[in-house]
Structures are given as C-alpha cells and as structure tokens.
C-alpha cells in the first residue's frame with residue numbers, strides 16, 4: 033500500500049558542467065541544467081551529482097553542504113549534510129539518512145579530459 | 155499439522171492504535187499473530203499532540219508510523235473507514251471487503267463536537283483535529299483577515315495559536331466566564347487571559363454563539379451572540395470539546411455510556427468477549443480520557459490481555475486502574491499545570507494561592523485537613539510541577555506550611571526536589587526507574603526512551619533525561635565517551651593537543667595520521683577550528699575552505715531560504731554617522747532587510763550569495779570589516795556609555811570594550827564568545843551574562859567569567875577585582891587561550907567552567923598563579939593571534955579564486971528562483987511556504 037506517489041524527477045540531458053578544477057576537493061558547486069538545480073560534488077577522487085533542493089526545508093542549498101563518509105553495516109558510504117538543519121543524504125542513492133521516505137534525485141556523472149559532465153541515466 | 159495464526163484487527167490508526175501495534179509486536183511476532191489495522195485518515199498514525207507544529211516552518215515530520223515500518227513488522231494496513239462490525243460472525247466491513255477476525259480492538263478516538271448553531275456548515279467553518287483539517291485551515295487563511303475560535307479550552311487555545319501563526323487577527327470565544335474552565339479556576343483563568351491577550355489574541359468570555367452569519371455566497375462573515383452582540387470573522391474554528399467515536403461500536407450492539415464512550419472494564423474488554431476498546435473512544439469507570447498518556451496505558455494493558463485470550467502469551471492479566479488527569483502543557487508559550495483536585499472540591503480542603511499580575515503567574519495548592527497535598531494549579535510558571543505532583547501522588551504529609559510550596563525560590567536558595575522525582579509525567583516514569591535503566595546499561599537518551607518509555611509522549615522531559623544521564627554516568631564513575639564522531643576516536647581537547655604537538659597544518663595530514671574515512675559535518679569544522687586557532691590562517695584558504703560550514707565558507711550567516719546576512723563589526727557598539735549612512739546605502743542598493751541586533755550592531759539580511767563580495771567591497775571601502783557573526787569566534791563586546799557620558803559612570807567602559815573587541819576579533823574558538831563592559835555597577839552592558847564581562851569599580855575593573863544568556867542563563871563568576879586595563883587584558887588573554895585549548899566542541903565557557911575539575915579555583919591556579927607553568931605559552935599564543943589577525947573579508951574580495959566560489963551556478967549567471975520575498979512593514983522577508991507561488995520543478999520532489 034502506498035499513500036503518496038513516489039516523487040518523479042524529470043530527466044536532465046548530458047551536459048558539461050564545469051572543469052574539475054572548478055570544484056575544490058571535498059566541496060560542491062551548483063549547476064543549472066535544463067531549468068533544474070543540480071548539486072555536483074567532488075569527493076574522495078570521484079564526482080557525484082544530486083538535486084540541490086533540501087526536501088526538509090525547501091531551500092536550494094545542498095551544494096553548500098559539508099560532504100563526508102559514514103559507515104553502515106561495515107560499509108563505508110558517502111554523504112552530504114544540508115547546511116540548514118544538517119539533514120544528511122547518501123550521495124549515491126539520494127536517500128535521507130534521517131528518514132528513508134525522503135530523498136533527493138541523483139544523477140549520473142563522468143569526467144572527461146578534465147571536464148565534469150552530468151546527466152540522467154538512459 | 156499447523157494451527158492457524160490468530161488474526162487481530164484494530165479499527166483506527168491514531169496515536170493509541172499505533173502504540174497498540176507496537177505493544178503487540180513486542181510480545182508476538184508475525185508468525186504468532188496476524189495483525190491488520192484499519193486506517194481512515196489520509197496518513198498513517200502521527201503525533202496529534204503536536205498537531206499545531208504542522209504549521210511551523212520548516213514543517214516537522216509528525217508521523218509515528220510508516221508504510222515501510224509496518225511492512226517490516228508484518229502489519230497489514232487497510233485504507234478506509236470500517237463501516238460495520240458483526241460480533242457473532244466476527245467480521246468487519248471495510249472498503250468493500252469483509253475481514254474475519256479472532257479479536258477486535260476499537261481505537262477510533264474521538265471527534266470534535268460542533269454545537270448545533272445555524273450556519274455551522276458554512277464555507278469557512280472548520281474543526282481542529284487532523285492534519286487534513288490544518289491543511290484546509292491554512293488554505294482558507296490565505297484569503298482571510300480574521301478568525302474566531304469557538305471554545306476557550308485547551309484545544310481552543312491551541313487552535314487560536316495556530317490562527318495567530320497564520321497571521322490572522324485572532325479571537326477566542328468562550329461560553330464560561332473564564333478560560334480553560336475544565337482545568338482552571340477563575341483566578342488561574344484570569345492570569346492566563348492576561349498573558350494571552352498580551353500576545354494579541356482577543357478573548358471574549360461568557361459569550362453564547364447564537365449563529366454563524368454568512369453572506370450571499372454562503373461564506374462565513376462572523377458570529378452573532380445571544381444578547382445581540384456580534385464579532386466579524388472570515389474564518390471560524392469549532393473547538394468546543396470532543397466526543398468519543400462510538401458510532402460503529404454502538405451499531406454493532408456493544409454497550410456504550412449514556413453520554414458516549416465504549417464501556418470497558420479494567421482489562422479493556424468491552425461488553426463482547428472478543429472485543430476491546432482503547433484510547434479516547436473508551437469509557438472506563440465513568441470517564442473518557444482526552445489525553446494520550448491514559449490511552450497509552452490502555453494500549454499496554456489491552457495488548458497483554460488480547461494476547462492472553464488468543465493463547466499467544468502466557469502472562470498474568472493486566473489491569474487499567476484509571477489514570478491521573480494531571481497535565482502540564484505549554485499553550486502558546488504559556489506554561490499551565492493542573493494536577494489532582496485542582497479546584498479544591500474535596501470536603502474540608504484548604505486552598506492557598508499566590509498570583510502575580512505583572513509576571514502573569516498564578517499558583518495554588520489544595521491541602522487536606524490532615525496536611526497532605528491533594529492537588530493544585532500552576533499558570534505561567536510550572537517549575538514546581540514535578541515536585542508538587544509528586545507530593546500529591548505519594549500523599550506525603552507536609553512538614554512545612556503549604557504556602558512555602560508556591561513561593562518563588564529565593565535567589566541562590568536550594569531547590570527542594572524530592573528524592574524520587576517524577577521526571578516524565580506523560581509516561582509516569584520516576585527518577586529511580588531511569589537510574590535503574592542506566593544501571594542496567596542504558597547509555598544514551600534513545601535507549602532510556604526505549605526501556606522506560608520516558609520522553610516518548612510530549613517530549614518536554616527530554617532535557618531532564620539528558621541531565622540525569624550525565625549526572626548518573628559521572629556518579630557511576632563512567633567515562634561518558636566524548637569521541638568527536640566515527641572518524642576520530644578523540645575528544646576535541648585530545649585532538650587539539652595532538653594537532654598542536656605534532657604541528658599538523660592541514661586536514662589531510664590530520665586525517666591521514668589520526669582519523670578514518672572522509673570525515674563528516676562534525677569533525678571537519680572541529681578540525682578546521684583547531685587549525686585556525688593554532689595557525690591563524692584564513693578559513694577561506696583553499697586547503698581550509700572544504701572544512702568550513704557554509705557560514706564560514708561564505709563568511710556570512712545562512713538564512714532559512716538559503717540567502718545570507720551581512721554583519722559588519724561595530725566595536726563596542728560605537729558607530730559614526732558616516733558609518734550608519736554607508737551601511738544604509740549598501741542595504742538600499744542591494745535591497746537588504748535591516749535590523750538592530752541584540753549585540754549592539756546592524757544586521758543586513760537577504761543577500762544573495764553572488765552579491766556578497768560586492769557588498770563587502772563597498773563596506774570595506776567605508777572602513778568596515780567582518781563582524782564574524784558567522785564564526786565560532788568573538789562576536790561582540792557590548793558596552794555602555796560609561797564615564798564619558800553617564801552621570802554614574804566610574805570608568806570609560808566604551809574605550810575598554812573597543813580595545814577588547816579589536817584584540818580578540820577573529821579568534822577561532824570551540825564556540826562563540828561574547829563579552830560586555832559596564833561603566834558602573836548598574837551593569838547596563840549586561841556583562842555578567844557574557845563569556846567574559848568587565849564591570850568598572852572606583853579603583854579599576856572587576857573581571858567576571860563563564861556567564862551565559864541563551865538556553866541556560868548563567869551569571870558570570872568574579873575572577874579578579876580592581877585590576878588595571880592592562881591587567882584585565884593579560885588575564886583575559888590567558889583565560890581565552892586556556893578555554894580554546896581545553897574546551898569540548900561547541901561548549902560555551904559557562905559549561906566548560908562548570909565541568910572544569912576544581913572550577914574557578916583551578917582556573918585561578920592556572921592563569922593567575924601559573925601552577926602548570928603554562929602562562930608564558932598562553933600569552934605567546936594570544937600575541938601571535940593578535941599579530942597575525944587580518945580581515946578575512948578583505949582577503950576574500952581581493953582573491954579572484956575565492957570570489958569565484960560565490961557564484962550561484964557554476965555554469966550560468968542566473969539567480970536562485972527558489973528565493974522569493976514578500977513585503978513586511980516596508981522591508982523584504984522570505985516568503986513562507988503558503989506564500990510561495992508554484993515554480994517549475996527545481997530538482998526536487
């Protein structure tokens with residue numbers, strides 16, 4: 033039984049976002065792609081992309097959150113904590129660590145010749 | 155051969171129905187009991203007690219149950235209203251299906267009573283019971299100016315608070331001659347009325363509503379009272395009491411009370427052997443309980459008895475013996491407590507009361523002829539609630555005159571807490587039970603909640619649970635683990651020493667040598683702060699920027715909608731006319747909201763991140779620098795006008811405040827630091843509420859330390875008297891550096907000093923008598939801080955790489971469309987959720 037329909041996220045086209053060097057290691061930036069705000073993070077040698085909107089507060093701030101790792105059942109995963117009320121989200125699944133019913137969209141990323149690209153998986 | 159698993163059906167998924175599922179699953183796994191709940195509301199069980207907070211921004215999540223949680227614990231949810239029960243066939247009809255049960259529990263709660271006045275169904279009339287009700291009220295409030303609540307009881311006042319929150323001119327209409335007639339007496343009601351009117355809510359007493367008047371379109375226009383008076387209102391909320399929802403049970407043929415309620419016995423059995431009732435729909439011993447705690451007790455009792463009857467549990471029967479109706483509430487910010495025989499109706503009872511019309515407080519105790527407390531009332535200040543309730547419940551004979559129980563404590567007087575205080579009144583948990591749980595291994599508040607139930611009702615006792623846990627653990631001689639987080643097995647103080655001794659200069663070095671993983675939002679800023687305290691490098695330098703919370707990363711304070719505030723330093727609160735004009739000009743150019751802060755300076759709010767560098771360029775040109783309002787560092791040194799102007803001043807407090815603010819500006823510390831300097835003992839700068847405060851004497855200055863305003867106000871303690879200015883500075887240098895070195899993460903000086911073993915004497919030993927031989931080192935560290943200070947905003951605006959970080963989008967010059975403003979009193983403010991107009995999908999749900 034489901035009471036609310038799961039949120040749908042409009043796909044975004046593959047887009048070059050910026051140079052990898054435009055993102056300080058460990059931090060995020062925000063890109064505007066097809067009218068949508070996408071938070072792009074550089075962390076532990078990889079690039080991750082999620083929606084920029086913090087579902088707890090409705091503010092577009094996730095790219096300004098502190099990134100980090102957390103351990104769950106022995107596995108180390110990566111996360112970002114919203115700068116507003118510190119709710120954290122898994123960077124790969126988009127799931128809220130505080131309430132599994134809330135999530136942010138996640139997008140695919142790739143780096144090519146020093147550039148960062150993001151897009152929805154086909 | 156397998157016996158079929160018995161099937162239990164619960165009708166109603168409110169607070170008590172949900173608690174029952176939890177209680178059942180504690181004793182019976184899905185392979186021992188099939189469990190189905192019938193839920194009529196559009197959401198699964200939620201915290202109705204905190205219903206009003208649904209209108210807060212950000213909106214808290216009130217849900218108690220989730221689809222996933224029920225799925226995991228094997229609870230089937232059937233959405234819809236149960237419309238018939240056949241007690242003989244043992245079936246329930248719901249949403250077109252027939253469910254067969256082995257046992258049935260009614261947990262149908264109650265519904266708001268709406269008096270039969272004409273017009274009560276008009277557009278604009280509401281009740282206040284469910285989240286859907288609140289959503290409808292919020293929607294209607296958008297086009298409304300004023301609202302009236304019919305009913306001045308507990309729930310009516312809640313509803314009035316909600317209308318006020320929604321920005322409506324708010325009226326409360328009560329039939330009785332005073333507010334909260336069920337709990338309060340006339341004087342208590344008057345004290346409450348005084349405070350509530352002070353909040354801008356109009357109170358109309360002894361008013362009998364004759365009809366709700368409507369316009370030609372059938373919309374509410376107001377209320378007409380008996381006697382011809384009238385009140386205009388665009389919206390009406392009925393909150394005139396509740397009635398048990400016994401319709402379904404009544405139709406099935408179960409016994410119900412004359413005035414409603416499904417009859418139950420001590421076992422929570424109804425008149426049918428396979429049927430039970432719990433919560434607000436049940437009538438026990440002539441009483442329906444409109445509070446959640448008795449409902450929870452019934453859930454506990456019914457769970458045991460149902461499982462016994464189904465042969466699933468081998469346990470003695472459980473009994474519900476009635477519950478105490480004591481309540482302690484915070485209504486619209488006013489504390490109200492009522493317990494025992496609050497109205498003094500016991501024959502021979504004597505009442506003693508005390509009312510203070512200025513503080514808006516009223517207290518009363520009712521004492522029996524033989525000198526035991528029977529009950530009482532507290533309005534405006536419920537600090538004594540737990541103690542008095544305890545005396546009432548235990549029936550302890552008084553050995554002091556009853557009036558001493560309600561006189562406010564003398565300053566410095568010892569509190570009279572009883573040996574085994576009732577800490578959680580919702581769940582009826584005493585200190586002894588909590589201590590026992592700690593003795594048996596509970597090590598945090600979450601596990602205390604789990605094993606004692608304390609703190610799971612209204613949540614008001616949670617701070618006391620924290621306090622008790624700390625004290626108990628210390629008493630048991632346990633080290634309360636103070637590891638920073640999963641990445642560092644050190645306390646902040648240990649990490650500070652390690653970093654200082656090894657001379658680490660960057661996060662990468664610290665993590666590689668002492669940590670694990672990639673860090674997190676707790677350890678990154680903590681290490682960033684330690685590095686900044688030790689090396690004084692810019693927090694926005696590329697090697698440090700990734701460690702900073704957004705406030706330090708953008709050198710400004712983030713606001714609820716993601717914009718920032720700008721607060722230039724105004725040392726000692728002293729500012730020139732040119733300075734004021736320059737600040738005003740910047741505010742005007744960038745459309746910022748202006749406010750004088752509590753720290754004697756000016757705040758400019760609503761700055762877009764990409765405007766921050768330009769704003770600061772202009773402020774710097776006008777001679778301003780960062781005020782570090784965003785940093786865990788020195789905020790302000792408040793001053794009074796002192797001997798230069800004031801006829802009482804004995805020293806120049808403003809000059810000393812400016813000197814201290816300029817000396818300690820930018821000092822990164824475990825938490826923010828505040829100070830004040832007063833020119834005489836009248837203390838107009840409120841120095842004793844600060845981390846360090848200085849008060850002028852005829853002979854010089856007295857230095858106070860460890861004061862605090864905020865959540866737990868504390869007066870600073872006298873550290874040294876009659877010092878010269880230079881002596882003040884030396885002493886403070888050491889005090890601050892010692893604090894920076896040894897305090898825990900986010901520990902203000904007041905808690906640090908309280909926890910410092912040896913307290914103030916020890917502190918004097920270290921920083922005055924130099925017992926540890928540390929003074930030269932501390933002096934040196936402060937000298938280095940003062941020598942290397944530079945304005946981080948000036949550094950940021952002059953560095954193109956740092957400026958680039960302030961762009962909203964890395965690939966576009968657009969602005970964040972999610973930031974929307976409304977006008978309030980001629981300035982901007984962030985639009986609240988109801989004012990937000992629909993936007994194109996912004997990367998979210």
Ligand code: SRM
Nearest residue numbers: 727792793794795796799800801802835836837838839840
């Ligand atoms: C201007 C100001 C100091 C400043 O530069 O910051 C100030 C200045 C005076 N204060 Fe004050 N107080 C000022 C804020 C405070 C505060 C802080 C506050 O209210 O925010 C306090 C502490 C809170 C409090 O009220 O207790 C404060 C506690 C006092 C007291 C002590 C009151 C007490 O109950 O202990 C006095 C003495 C008195 O009442 O006789 C006092 C008396 C005075 C008098 C009126 C002394 C006098 O009788 O002439 C000073 C006027 C000097 C003059 O000639 O102009 N002032 N005074 C502050 C004016 C604030 C304002 O908004 O007007």
Ligand SMILES: Cc1cc2nc3c(=O)[nH]c(=O)nc-3n(C[C@H](O)[C@H](O)[C@H](O)COP(=O)(O)OP(=O)(O)OC[C@H]3O[C@@H](n4cnc5c(N)ncnc54)[C@H](O)[C@@H]3O)c2cc1C
Nearest residue numbers: 166168169170171194202235236262263433434444445446
């Ligand atoms: C604004 C407000 C503030 C309050 N503040 C406090 C407080 O401070 N302290 C306190 O102790 N209490 C407070 N209460 C009261 C508290 O919320 C109730 O005591 C508690 O919710 C009762 O729980 P319940 O499960 O018995 O009933 P409910 O929570 O009302 O749940 C009953 C559920 O059953 C459903 N239902 C009914 N009939 C059917 C049917 N035929 N089929 C399917 N479903 C059905 C209803 O829709 C409802 O969801 C407050 C209540 C309100 C409204």
Ligand code: SF4
Nearest residue numbers: 713714751752864865
């Ligand atoms: S008291 Fe402080 S934290 Fe609370 S609302 Fe005001 S500014 Fe925010």
Ligand code: FES
Nearest residue numbers: 578580611612613
């Ligand atoms: S007092 Fe309400 S939860 Fe403890």
